[in-house]
Amino acid sequence: MESIFYTETEQAYQREAQEFFQTEIVPIIAPMDRDNEYPFEALRKLAGKRYIGVRFPSPHGGEGQGPPL
Secondary structure, three states: OOOOOOOHHHHHHHHHHHHHHHHHHHHHHHHHHHHOOOOHHHHHHHHHOOOOOOOOOHHHOOOOOOOOO
């Protein structure tokens, strides 16, 4: 879909992030909260996709992007 605000790359990043969070994070939220467990495995997955630190500049180990739209 064409956007006057975001590039195709930014839109693709948004779609990828939404799919990842929907399939990997949303299903574990309730059990994590109910069992009072820290989401170490979820953090590893987030780091693997490079979503942690996404807003930090590249020279500081981040992706230098804005948050997923």
